[in-house]
Amino acid sequence: MARTDTRFRQSHNAMLDMLSTLPLGAGLPSEVQLAAQLGVSRTVIRAVVQKLGADGILQGSGREKRLTRLPKPKDRLSLREDYIGRDELEARFLDWVLRFDVPAGTALNITQLARQFTVPPHALQEFLASLGQSGLIERRARGGWRLLGFTADYAVELSEFRQVLELNAIRAFTALPKEHAAWTALSKIRAEHLELLDRIDRDFHDFSRLDGRFHSLINSVVSNRFVAEFQKVISLIFHYHYQWDKTMERYRNEAAIREHLTIIAALQDRDTLSAEARARGHLATSKETLLSSMRGHHLA
Amino acid sequence: MARTDTRFRQSHNAMLDMLSTLPLGAGLPSEVQLAAQLGVSRTVIRAVVQKLGADGILQGSGREKRLTRLPKPKDRLSLREDYIGRDELEARFLDWVLRFDVPAGTALNITQLARQFTVPPHALQEFLASLGQSGLIERRARGGWRLLGFTADYAVELSEFRQVLELNAIRAFTALPKEHAAWTALSKIRAEHLELLDRIDRDFHDFSRLDGRFHSLINSVVSNRFVAEFQKVISLIFHYHYQWDKTMERYRNEAAIREHLTIIAALQDRDTLSAEARARGHLATSKETLLSSMRGHHLA
DNA sequence: CATTGTGTCTTTAATGATAAAAACCACTGG
DNA sequence: CCAGTGGTTTTTATCATTAAAGACACAATG
Structure with a gap:
């Protein structure tokens, strides 16, 4: 047909x-x-x-x-509720890879996966190709795909790359003119941090989203399509990771909020060196959390 | 069939x-x-x-x-010499986009392009999807693809991104232990620069390749798959750009060699600040050259 | 009896045919 | 001359088909 x-x-x-x-x-x-x-x-x-x-x-x-x-x-004509959209596919696929430890090096079976995710095989093929640049997937020489897997190596390199981009953004941020809209946004997100800190005992789950918004605000001052593209991958991975590491979540999140606040303060003081140092520290703990949660996940 | x-x-x-x-x-x-x-x-x-x-x-x-x-x-069985490989396709496609000013926003016609490049439509589809992350191409809402085009904006952002990555690599380079293999490679490539400088009048065309190798050596000290992936895109674009900007090629190349040599010298002195400054300067001229060559190309 | 080889069968992904949807053009009534 | 429709051409997403890969079981040979 x-x-x-x-x-x-x-x-x-x-x-x-x-x-x-x-x-x-x-x-x-x-x-x-x-x-x-x-x-x-x-x-x-x-x-x-x-x-x-x-x-x-x-x-x-x-x-x-x-x-x-x-x-x-x-x-009325009946329409079978099939085929999910691209975003839905992306979410489900990453969920599958990150949640179930699909071993690194697994050969992916197009037909089977397409059934599993209820998409036409063709759409899956295109999706995998589009994921090619993210380094999670590899094309095999004579047909087929191989999952390189979300390994510790991958997480380390991702974190390092994130650090390179984000420190650059921090430097760019302190150089912004006073009247730039980002300063207002920064004050606003600072208030949100303080507000969440007040009700942290109850709403610590809300941090994941706030974290994503904070980092994307920082990076928004670098208007660069490549940065933006990578930011998408990074926030996706970190977002998912937040979903499965539940240990100490409340305390981790509170600590992270405080780190964010020190970064914000340094930025508002236009203290480039301090902001950079704070951000470096924050990203380092973030990386550690990612790694430790991966270890925990593998043992489970 | x-x-x-x-x-x-x-x-x-x-x-x-x-x-x-x-x-x-x-x-x-x-x-x-x-x-x-x-x-x-x-x-x-x-x-x-x-x-x-x-x-x-x-x-x-x-x-x-x-x-x-x-x-x-x-x-013997006759075999029609068809279907080119993926690398060949990549080369031809970029050549087509960069050499003929395909206007930004052009809708791409899969079937026609597939014929033009002698690949099965399917392979082209996959190729376009894999190019998605590079920002040259966009999926249209209801089917089809749109070429976002190699615009001045694109070139600027690409150059800036390149600068972020490369300055980071420079900083990493000066922190390498003395016995790291990269130092030997650096000495070697320095000799090649000097050698090419001697015969620059005749062989200035050889610079394009040397330039690629120099920058990839710098970036090789950051072993990160994301950096490597982007490096591929960047060197591809710069490589093609070298091919069509012929104005002042001999002098441009000589100047670039000298800039490379100052960077190498600063690296060998372990002078991070100086190396960073030199690299910044070199990347700035490189960006300018790219932009001016694009302007010249558009007027042609 | 282990090792190497062949025959048979299953699984999988690349391809062309095909139908749905979009785009184009010419015509018509007001 | 303009908004609207009918007819037609292009173009893309999907599917059946088939080449190729791989798995398994049995046979032969030393």
């Missing part, structure tokens, strides 16, 4: 919903308008309109198409 | 070559040996052997297969 007609089915049902709000005998909007409204091409609209005509819901041709009967629930 | 039988055809011909060296009536090596020798699976070997049997070149079965007649030129 060929392409799925998911788009047609969805549009068909959306059109039924739209028609239900119209009075009997009302004229139909133009195809271009409908297409814009549903966010699909005219071709799909035309296919839908034709089907509605055949089902006796619409009548007439050309510009004279009118609603002849209200659609019934029965007219 | 399905997979091409290129591997079968190649193996068939290779086998003919091999048989030509044997005397008539000689016994055949085992399938496993043959497979190892030709670097293919046993399945292919078996298919080939069966065909050779049908063509009367081999006779017998099981372990008793013997050469009954020498292969003639006519026995």
